[in-house]
Amino acid sequence: MIGDLHLHSHHSDGLLGPSEVVQRASSIGLKVLSLTDHDSREGWQEMSDHCQAAGVRWVPGIELSTTHADQEIHLLGYFPSDSGTPVLNEHLTRFQQRRRKRVEDILRQLEENGIPWDAQQVLKGITCRSPGRPHVARALVEHSLASNVGQAFRRFLKKGAQGWVPSTYPATMEMIRLIHAERGLAVMAHPGLGIPNEVLVDLASQGLDGVEAFHSSHKPSLVKKYLHLADQLGLMVTGGSDCHGPMPGGMRMGKTRLESPFLERFLERLT
Numbered sequence: 510m511i512g513d514l515h516l517h518s519h520h521s522d523g524l525l526g527p528s529e530v531v532q533r534a535s536s537i538g539l540k541v542l543s544l545t546d547h548d549s550r551e552g553w554q555e556m557s558d559h560c561q562a563a564g565v566r567w568v569p570g571i572e573l574s575t576t577h578a579d580q581e582i583h584l585l586g587y588f589p590s591d592s593g594t595p596v597l598n599e600h601l602t603r604f605q606q607r608r609r610k611r612v613e614d615i616l617r618q619l620e621e622n623g624i625p626w627d628a629q630q631v632l633k634g635i636t637c638r639s640p641g642r643p644h645v646a647r648a649l650v651e652h653s654l655a656s657n658v659g660q661a662f663r664r665f666l667k668k669g670a671q672g673w674v675p676s677t678y679p680a681t682m683e684m685i686r687l688i689h690a691e692r693g694l695a696v697m698a699h700p701g702l703g704i705p706n707e708v709l710v711d712l713a714s715q716g717l718d719g720v721e722a723f724h725s726s727h728k729p730s731l732v733k734k735y736l737h738l739a740d741q742l743g744l745m746v747t748g749g750s751d752c753h754g755p756m757p758g759g760m761r762m763g764k765t766r767l768e769s770p771f772l773e774r775f776l777e778r779l780t
Contacts, residue, residue: 512541512767514568514775515585515698515721515749518556521546521572522643524754530762531559537763541772543570543749545585548604549639553591567591568779572698573604577681580708583698584681585721585747586688589779594691600679605638607676612640614674615666619645622671626652642666643753657757685716694718694779696747701731706738713742718778723748725765745778746771 517523518530525533527544534542542565544556553569560567569591573584588594612635616628626648635644646661655661665672685695696719700709709720722735723746739746748767752760767775 510540510769510772511538512543512566512568512772513539513749513752513762513765514541514543514545514570514587514747514767515572515724515751516542516544516762517546517572517751517753518544518552519754520549520551520637521639522641522753524756527552527555528559529754530752531556531563531565533760533762535563535565539565539763539766541566541568541767541776543568543587545570545572545749547572547574547639547641548601548608549637550591550594550597550601551638557591566776568776569594571597571601573684574676574678575681575684576678577712578708580704581678582681582704582708582712584684584688585696585698586684586691586693587696587747587775587779588688588691588693596690597687600687604679608639608641611674611676612642612645615642615645615672616648618674619665619672624649624652624654624665624672645672659757681712682715685712689716694745694775696721696745699724699726699751700735701727709738710742713744717744719745719747719775721748722746723765723767723771725751725761727765745775747775 518527544552557567569588571586575582575584620628631648646658649655649661688695698721720739750761750765752762
């Protein structure tokens with residue numbers, strides 16, 4: 510059994526629709542999928558329908574931006590069913606409004622700093638409910654102000670650049686409790702992207718369920734490290750490609766995946 514528990518669609522900052530995500534995943538032999546769009550569950554129903562048609566197991570998921578000990582923590586929430594989640598839905602509406610306001614502020618700030626575009630017109634072209642900086646980066650590329658998304662981030666959107674606008678995130682522990690209130694599992698995403706070990710240890714002691722040891726950004730040495738930490742801390746192990754669709758360098762889907770026995774243990778915990 511092979512799965513990918515970290516995928517994005519155009520309902521947040523991905524490029525593919527849920528049906529295209531399932532089609533691609535099924536064609537390369539993946540049997541368990543989770544769509545983990547940022548602050549969004551808009552794609553759940555479509556994923557569920559297409560996974561059922563393709564004979565693929567569907568795990569409802571989400572990625573939440575949080576903060577703990579002055580660190581930005583991306584938290585993956587996985588749920589046993591795609592029905593319900595009423596408490597989560599109330600929070601998502603606020604999170605999406607916050608995201609759109611930040612994107613609007615970035616666009617306007619860039620315009621005020623000499624970027625030759627109509628900020629409101631660019632905003633109208635961003636139609637998903639949960640936008641983020643990648644949408645601005647793509648707009649910069651489309652306006653020939655950067656050659657690719659990576660360059661757009663480096664030149665305009667990273668911290669300290671002219672388009673940088675800080676964001677206020679909810680506390681990680683608050684979001685862990687929210688996920689647990691919906692009978693879900695809370696997992697730290699891609700800890701190798703700058704998260705100190707002591708933060709993982711602290712959150713594990715406060716209810717974190719798992720760690721994403723397998724991720725496209727994790728070299729084999731990092732995978733080994735997080736497998737060891739997961740064993741020491743009693744954390745479940747998950748993994749996924751973090752695929753956002755066709756990007757420079759190719760499609761990530763299928764290059765990083767979660768296999769047995771880790772996938773089987775995850776599914777047992779989820780039910």
